[in-house]
Amino acid sequence: MLNVYADFCEKYLAMPVVKGRKTDSDKFAGAETTYCIEALMHDGKALQAGTSHYFGDGFAKAFDIMYTDKENKKVYPHQTSWGVTTRLIGAVIMTHGDNNGLVLPPAVAPIQAVIVPIQQFKEGVLEKANEIADALRAAGIRVKVDDSDNSPGWKFAEYEMKGVPVRIEIGPKDIEQDQCVIVMRHNRQKDFVSLEGIADTVKAKLDEVNRGLYQAALENRERRTYRCTSMEEINEALKAGDGFVKAMWCGDEACEDKVKEETGVGSRCIPFEQETLSDVCVCCGKPAKAMLYWGKAY
Numbered sequence: 001m002l003n004v005y006a007d008f009c010e011k012y013l014a015m016p017v018v019k020g021r022k023t024d025s026d027k028f029a030g031a032e033t034t035y036c037i038e039a040l041m042h043d044g045k046a047l048q049a050g051t052s053h054y055f056g057d058g059f060a061k062a063f064d065i066m067y068t069d070k071e072n073k074k075v076y077p078h079q080t081s082w083g084v085t086t087r088l089i090g091a092v093i094m095t096h097g098d099n100n101g102l103v104l105p106p107a108v109a110p111i112q113a114v115i116v117p118i119q120q121f122k123e124g125v126l127e128k129a130n131e132i133a134d135a136l137r138a139a140g141i142r143v144k145v146d147d148s149d150n151s152p153g154w155k156f157a158e159y160e161m162k163g164v165p166v167r168i169e170i171g172p173k174d175i176e177q178d179q180c181v182i183v184m185r186h187n188r189q190k191d192f193v194s195l196e197g198i199a200d201t202v203k204a205k206l207d208e209v210n211r212g213l214y215q216a217a218l219e220n221r222e223r224r225t226y227r228c229t230s231m232e233e234i235n236e237a238l239k240a241g242d243g244f245v246k247a248m249w250c251g252d253e254a255c256e257d258k259v260k261e262e263t264g265v266g267s268r269c270i271p272f273e274q275e276t277l278s279d280v281c282v283c284c285g286k287p288a289k290a291m292l293y294w295g296k297a298y
């Protein structure tokens with residue numbers, strides 16, 4: 001299930017995640033193992049975005065749950081438990097949002113493209129706007145034409161705040177030249193494009209937004225991931241801002257506690273993708289058992 005969650009986060013929410021296992025002190029109470037995906041938010045804080053637990057037969061025994069196996073014997077089942085929750089909505093907001101409001105990945109945006117008619121009282125403008133909308137709808141794009149009385153400037157700000165991935169502007173001058181303006185929400189890039197094949201163009205733009213969001217989130221995470229081999233290095237690195245710390249660990253819970261106490265970052269997970277930064281625990285200097293991701297949690 002963890003891979004399903006990771007895939008969903010990366011492909012549909014444009015949010016890179018680290019896959020790993022929780023330390024014993026951090027795992028779900030009663031579970032044998034807890035797996036998780038960890039994401040780094042825009043501000044450098046870590047968010048556990050989904051979990052998957054292996055219970056063994058502990059819970060089955062505790063609650064006396066049994067089934068009859070193929071040899072007709074009563075046995076305890078081995079159980080799993082997994083979930084992602086509405087906290088993923090928070091993750092999307094905090095990963096991609098900026099000072100102007102939401103920035104939604106196209107796959108989950110209720111409106112993927114908004115059409116803002118310019119000088120909509122002029123003949124033919126609204127008709128053209130609706131024509132474009134029909135073409136986009138026919139191609140499966142979720143689109144809205146805002147023909148309210150609000151000014152274009154007001155509408156631009158409104159849909160930026162709501163995080164609509166792509167805005168299309170169409171006015172009398174554009175119609176004369178058989179073109180429209182497309183603006184992408186995440187980087188505000190503005191392009192004049194032909195009305196011919198507009199649905200394909202908008203689809204390509206939505207893909208571009210998705211890639212752009214993922215890339216920006218990944219770059220933010222890379223920039224804020226610090227490789228440290230001593231407590232001093234951790235404290236020094238975090239002066240640049242919150243983020244993930246990669247550091248070696250001996251496996252002792254006391255060291256987890258001490259790192260948190262002295263640097264403010266707690267253990268997030270033992271990533272499946274391991275690196276060897278040094279042979280010894282960042283805290284006690286004893287032989288290291290694994291590399292951990294550390295961070296400040298939401």
Ligand SMILES: [Zn+2]
Pocket residue numbers: 249250251252255281282283284285286
């Ligand atoms: Zn240690």
